[in-house]
Amino acid sequence: MGQFFKFLFASCLGTTLALFLLFFILIIVGTSQVAKETSSPKVSIRDNSVLKLTIPEQLPEQTNNVEMQNFSFKDEKVIGVHDLAKTIIKASDDPNIKGIYLQNTMYDHGYSTLKIIRDALLQFKNKGKFILSYGNYYNHKNYFLASTADNIFIHPLGFVELKGFGATIPFFKELMEKVGIKYNIYYAGEFKSATEPYRLSKMSDQNKLQLREYLESQLDEYIAQVAKSRNLSESELRNNFDQFLSYTPQRAIENKVLDKAASEQDVFIEIRNKLNIKTDENINFVSVSDYYNAKGIDTDYSAKNKVAVVFAEGTITDEKGSEGEIGKKYLKIIRDIRTNDKVKAIVLRVNSPGGSALMSDELLHELDLTRAAGKPIVVSMGDYAASGGYYISCHADSIFASPHTLTGSIGVFMMIPNIKVLTDEKIGIDFDTVGTGPMSNKFDITANWGTQESTILQENTDNTYKRFLEVVSSGRKLSMDATKEIAKGRIWTGPKAIDIGLVNRIGELNDAIECAAKLASLDKYRVAEYPAQDDAFQKLIKKFQDKDEDVQSQITNGILKEEMGQLYPYYLEYKNIQKMKGPQMRLPFKIIY
Known part of the structure; x- marks a missing residue:
């Protein structure tokens, strides 16, 4: 028995030492990797630069307030929406930044979140600087931001999906019944719809009523802001959405929803013209993340309170x-x-x-x-x-x-x-x-x-x-x-x-x-x-x-x-x-x- 415990102790000690050694090696390798990956020089913000804005898929309220999704030693910050807006506003006062190129992508951020960015874009534009927007596809989300631009470009074969607000709610009751799961459900509040997907096969009348009222009021807010930016009447824009009149680039341009069908290279020519540089000269694009890392956010550390x-x-x-x-x-x-x-x-x-x-x-x-x-x-x-x-x-x-x-x-x-x-x-x-x-x-x-x-x-x-x-x-x-x-x-x-x-x-x-x-x-x-x-x-x-x-x-x-x-x-x-x-x-x- 004593021999057994001796071997058991030796085995445990060996395992512990091996794990410690492995951890030590990981620290050395990790530190070396961090040194290599974070020692890259900061981006130069030289004269005649253009801020390139692409709305990221992850956009938390606070910078880095998201779970780490991959194993990387890179110090890549996930910029929060408020820091992103502050970065745009800071660039509006930077004489080296002449304009913004808004590269439109698809995302599902809420309109309160997007309004923070939209307000920053308008503040940038009010400083006399240009904003140009380009995309292959426009929906209500990315158009909300694009509508702040001086000119909105779309690929000639692109698609425009501006047709009013609609919400789709999934219902799982039938699926659960097929699987053999039933939910015991208790609720207080006749409009409390949280349990409906598990006890009904469609929306209740109360839920439809509140969602319809909510969507109507949100569309009114949306139209008021977009119509003002595009110099369109609110009734004209509402009718455009309700009738889905601008689904092709050409129709959207005719209805003054968009400005021009063009390739991205054509947009770059327009940017060069605004910068007054030669057609073969490279545009110095600076991403928002690079500008944020280079300039940071101003904080008055002399204030004690x-x-x-x-x-x-x-x-x-x-x-x-x-x-x-x-x-x-x-x-x-x-x-x-x-x-x-x-x-x-x-x-x-x-x-x-x-x-x-x-x-x-x-x-x-x-x-x-x-x-x-x-x-x-x-x-x-x-x-x-x-x-x-x-x-x-x-x-x-x-x-x-x-x-x-x-x-x-x-x-x-x-x-x-x-x-x-x-x-x-x-x-x-x-x-x-x-x-x-x-x-x-x-x-x-x-x-x-x-x-x-x-x-x-x-x-x-x-x-x-x-x-x-x-x-x-x-x-x-x-x-x-x-x-x-x-x-x-x-x-x-x-x-x-x-x-x-x-x-x-x-x-x-x-x-x-x-x-x-x-x-x-x-x-x-x-x-x-x-x-x-x-x-x-x-x-x-x-x-x-x-x-x-x-x-x-x-x-x-x-x-x-x-x-x-x-x-x-x-x-x-x-x-x-x-x-x-x-x-x-x-x-x-x-x-x-």
């Missing part, structure tokens, strides 16, 4: 939360801010469809304690501040929303799968039980549920909804009757939310920061962003420290995102629903239109 901007983006989860999720790590962030004497105010930037009711309540509690400690809190809403996203917002001293924000959705639901048909009839697995009392085996997902389970969980759902109403009523200083009337799980746009008392004013993040500073009586201050973001190398090390299944899950998600394209958001929302625990305050699927 700070306004903390907390980027709360993504689903609200009971877990710690990875990048792009709101989880337990935010509780510590808010506590740390509360005890930081240099931080005088907080701006909570919310871009979330909601999630866990329990975590939403914990986050609100920490924010309430921070306000009680004398630090004002202002909320700035992005594309979504709905359900749990609104719950964590509603006690703020002031709330700003974008014209394109989707908010409200004050409602609660619970969904628990039942797999009895799957196990009994589809794959032939039988379950038997034994317990100490009549309730011991209730809530078993392998057995059919009766009235007792339903009564208990519906009561739990109703109690959580009551708490939601109370929180909104006290935070927004509304009567309970008024709160009940605007709740019901119904979604609202930013402007409508002002009318019904859920939001204070329309504005962007900068407006919220200025408001927070004013509430804190600050004349001189600097902005501190939370959560702190790791660089690429730190993220890589943390990835190796994660559990194997976490690493495998991240790699799998990266592959699926690449392969599924526009269908990936639906898959992601479905996976999130499968992970839900307890009462939920969240939207069903993000509305892509």
